[in-house]
Amino acid sequence: MDRRIDRLQRIGAARPGTILLSGGLPAAELFPKQALARSFLTVLDQPNRTNGLQYGWPEGDLALRSWIASRLRRRGAVHVQSDDVIITSGAQQAIDLAARVLYRPGDRVGVDAESYPAALDLFRSRGLQLAAADERVAGFYCMPSVSNPRGLEFGPAARQCILNRLETGDVSAIEDDAYAELRFDGTETRPLCADAPDGVLHVGTFSKVLCPGLRVGWLVPPRRLFQEMLAAKQEADLQAGGLAQAVLEHYLRTNDYDAHVAAARDFYAGRADALVTALRKELPQASFCEPQGSFAVFVETDLCGDDIDLLSVSLAHGVSFDPGRAFRREGRASPLSMRLAFACEPAERIAEGVARLAAAFRAYVHRSGDRAQTAT
Numbered sequence: 314m315d316r317r318i319d320r321l322q323r324i325g326a327a328r329p330g331t332i333l334l335s336g337g338l339p340a341a342e343l344f345p346k347q348a349l350a351r352s353f354l355t356v357l358d359q360p361n362r363t364n365g366l367q368y369g370w371p372e373g374d375l376a377l378r379s380w381i382a383s384r385l386r387r388r389g390a391v392h393v394q395s396d397d398v399i400i401t402s403g404a405q406q407a408i409d410l411a412a413r414v415l416y417r418p419g420d421r422v423g424v425d426a427e428s429y430p431a432a433l434d435l436f437r438s439r440g441l442q443l444a445a446a447d448e449r450v451a452g453f454y455c456m457p458s459v460s461n462p463r464g465l466e467f468g469p470a471a472r473q474c475i476l477n478r479l480e481t482g483d484v485s486a487i488e489d490d491a492y493a494e495l496r497f498d499g500t501e502t503r504p505l506c507a508d509a510p511d512g513v514l515h516v517g518t519f520s521k522v523l524c525p526g527l528r529v530g531w532l533v534p535p536r537r538l539f540q541e542m543l544a545a546k547q548e549a550d551l552q553a554g555g556l557a558q559a560v561l562e563h564y565l566r567t568n569d570y571d572a573h574v575a576a577a578r579d580f581y582a583g584r585a586d587a588l589v590t591a592l593r594k595e596l597p598q599a600s601f602c603e604p605q606g607s608f609a610v611f612v613e614t615d616l617c618g619d620d621i622d623l624l625s626v627s628l629a630h631g632v633s634f635d636p637g638r639a640f641r642r643e644g645r646a647s648p649l650s651m652r653l654a655f656a657c658e659p660a661e662r663i664a665e666g667v668a669r670l671a672a673a674f675r676a677y678v679h680r681s682g683d684r685a686q687t688a689t
């Protein structure tokens with residue numbers, strides 16, 4: 314992440330009273346603390362077992378892998394068996410391992426015009442070049458079910474375009490499904506790996522729906538790459554945290570996860586509404602799409618400027634956001650854009666946060682004078 318953005322976000326997070334419209338954090342009030350505490354104690358109390366405290370195999374807990382495989386089968390990826398799943402230390406590690414095995418420095422990776430910053434940073438740090446999906450590429454990184462930062466599903470044409478390219482057998486796709494379960498309308502999307510099992514490395518996580526602190530995600534590579542991916546996982550950190558896996562597996566076996574997901578969807582849909590309403594009222598000149606899921610809205614303007622300067626002005630007005638440049642494939646700051654997260658703040662604070670943002674915008678434009686002219 315750009316050091317200046319990191320520094321400003323830390324200042325905002327530490328300053329009491331700042332309304333945080335930045336970050337891809339889930340709402341802490343949804344963390345199933347009591348149920349996880351019960352699972353934790355039960356797991357530790359099991360006689361004659363290692364209770365997740367012992368080393369395990371690099372691929373992870375078999376029962377957990379089996380749960381993940383059956384969930385993917387339910388969504389249409391009927392080929393996925395427990396033996397196809399590798400438990401990772403979050404989705405971030407799964408993306409890292411996939412990129413490490415698939416690409417070499419200098420390779421071009423097709424990504425959307427805006428995408429998940431930590432994946433873009435990772436690709437750049439590996440010496441990979443970011444390209445548009447319709448260019449000549451060695452592979453793709455995409456979020457077909459629910460994208461970050463826009464919270465939208467791929468249209469049928471974009472999906473088909475990638476599937477056509479995968480059919481040639483020359484390229485692979487990393488499918489990041491981090492937000493797939495958080496579709497507000499409850500649609501269970503069909504993962505891309507269901508339609509191209511041999512070309513897609515499917516990535517998932519419990520971070521968004523359950524809690525990121527467990528650091529449990531997964532990777533389902535094509536079978537031909539499984540052993541290579543497993544070796545990469547072992548080289549990286551031997552295995553994902555055993556205790557977190559054991560607690561999670563017990564939690565999933567003894568609680569109604571579908572009910573938790575449904576409640577989370579309704580909860581976030583309400584907050585998304587609050588943000589969209591506030592944006593229409595306070596920043597009518599900005600453009601955005603209503604998200605179908607996820608934690609955020611990507612807001613665009615036609616003003617030239619520096620989004621980090623704008624963040625600095627916004628923090629002085631008591632509100633934070635994620636500067637749009639971090640999401641852009643090209644890294645451009647102009648025209649000004651931003652990702653606004655609705656997940657972590659209640660509706661009244663979202664409304665107040667957007668009002669503060671509108672005031673910050675006015676102050677920024679006033680201060681920048683002619684430099685904030687409409688971009689051509």
Ligand SMILES: Cc1ncc(COP(=O)(O)O)c(C=O)c1O
Binds near residue numbers: 520
């Ligand atoms: C699209 C996307 N993929 C992956 C991740 C990383 O998830 P994890 O916490 O499982 O590493 C995030 C987190 O913000 C994300 O937004």
